[in-house]
Amino acid sequence: MxxxxxxxxxxxxxxxxxxxxxxxxxxxxxxxxxxxxxxxxxxxxxxxxxxxxxxxxxxxxxxxxxxxxxxxxxxxxxxxxxxxxxxxxxxxxxAGAAPGSTGVSFDGTWGVFAAEAPGLKLEAKSAGGGVVLNGSKPWCSIAAQLDHAVLTAHLDDGGGRAAFAVDLHAAGVSFADPEWTSLGLREVPSGTVHFDAVPAVPLGPAGWYYQRPGFAWGGMGVAACWFGGAVAVARSYVDSLQKAADGGREPDQLALAHLGEIDRTLTGLTQYLARTAARIDAGELSGAGAWSEALRVRGSVAAAVERVQALVSQNLGPAPLAFDARYGKRMADLSLYIRQHHAMRDDAQLGALAFKGDHPW
Incomplete structure (x- = not known):
């Protein structure tokens, strides 16, 4: 292979x-x-x-x-x-942005940039009946290859942050060299984008981006990606065991025990994701509890990804990491991708919500 x-x-x-x-x-x-x-x-x-x-x-x-x-x-x-x-x-x-109504074409490719970083700030200021962006936005993945972005910026009146649509080909947009040295997600370097009086179109009022239920739903969509990565790692494990069995080496008890744990972990997540998706469609996760559920989903999937990666790595050893480029790429990409989950800090946020009574138990 x-x-x-x-x-x-x-x-x-x-x-x-x-x-x-x-x-x-x-x-x-x-x-x-x-x-x-x-x-x-x-x-x-x-x-x-x-x-x-x-x-x-x-x-x-x-x-x-x-x-x-x-x-x-x-x-x-x-x-x-x-x-x-x-x-x-x-x-x-x-946001109710119909094609043509925003002043930004829907055609082309889009990114979503909502991260913040110390020392960098993007500000939105009213100007000439519209809004312009000034400052810098970090962690903008493949921004130089995209046409448009939905991004968040600080309002100049101190009213918090709001979302805007922006044309990344507009005058005043410049892209810093990401200096991306990661072995994971090499194709998706994330760098800083600078804005100098760049026109932008508001998407909802101040705070809308984070308060809408779609913010939680989008966070769970990222977890669905992580889940797919874990499934791929598990499938590669089964294929490796089968290849060894075809060569006369049947999997031992440890290999089968780890496969059993992987199976119940992924099966449980499948059922959880199915129920959660159904609840979203039924309108049950459109209020205050949506973000708590997003934190549960993201935390559960991230922990499962790391566990599946550990079990498969322990069983297959160094050979596929050293000689199978597709396997090594997947493991490196996935390890970086799930760091969008903030581990115990996200659990602390969930714990604070649970302490206030936002829990199903």
Whole structure:
């Protein structure tokens, strides 16, 4: 097996859909596999999918998560590129931004930039009947290759942060060299973007971006990507055990015990994600409890990813990390991607909410 060809063809990750519905994802997954490492091709795929993929909360949230998980199972970086484009489409819809009404074309590719960093600040200021952006925004993934972005900026009246749509080709936008040295997500460098009096279009009032239920739903969509990565690692483990068995070396009790733990972990997460998606579509996670549930989902998936990676690494040893480029890429990409979860700090936030009574138990 070489660096670009795995033992099995691309396979969808099931959360709640029927096998027939999932079969419709096969062309997408084949295109994702053909585009591994080719960012323009993956962005074109995201652009095409943006017009057909469902938005969260619109009745097919589980299917949206299956799309995200399935593409990430093919290649983690592909899922990392697809997810923000679909999230931006959902944000624009939630903001009631009809095509042409925002002054920013819906055509092209989109990112979502909401991170903050010490010493960097992006400010939105009223000017000439509109809004302009000044300052710098950190952690803007592949910004120089995108057309537009939904981003957050501090309001000049001290009223907090708000969301805006911006044309990344506009005059006054410049991109700092990310100096990206990571071995994970090499195709998705995240750097700082500078804005000098760049026109922007408001998306909702101050605080809307974080207060809308879609903020929590989008956070769970990222977790669906992580879940797809964990499924791919588990599948590669099964394929390795099968290859060894075909060569006359049956898996021992430890290998089977670890596979059993992986199975119950991923099966439990599948059921949890399916129930959560159904609750979103039923309108049960559109209020104050949505973010608590997002923290539970993200924390549960992140912990499972790390556990699955540890179990598989312990059993397969150094050989695939040293000689199987596809496996090594997946492990490195996934390890970096799940660091969007802030581990115990996110658990502390969840604990504070639970302490106030926001829990189901």
């Amino acid at each position: 070489n660096a670009t060809q795995e033992a099995r063809p691309p396979q969808a990750v099931r959360i709640s859909s029927t096998p027939g519905d999932l079969a419709g994802l096969n062309p997408l997954l084949q295109a994702a596999e053909a585009g591994i490492g080719d960012v323009p091709a993956l962005l074109a795929l995201a652009k095409d999918l943006g017009g057909t993929a469902p938005n969260p909360g619109a009745g097919r949230t589980g299917y949206l998560w299956e799309i995200l998980a399935s593409v990430t199972a093919v290649d983690v970086a592909a899922g990392r590129i697809l997810e923000p484009h679909l999230d931006a489409a959902a944000i624009l819809t939630q």
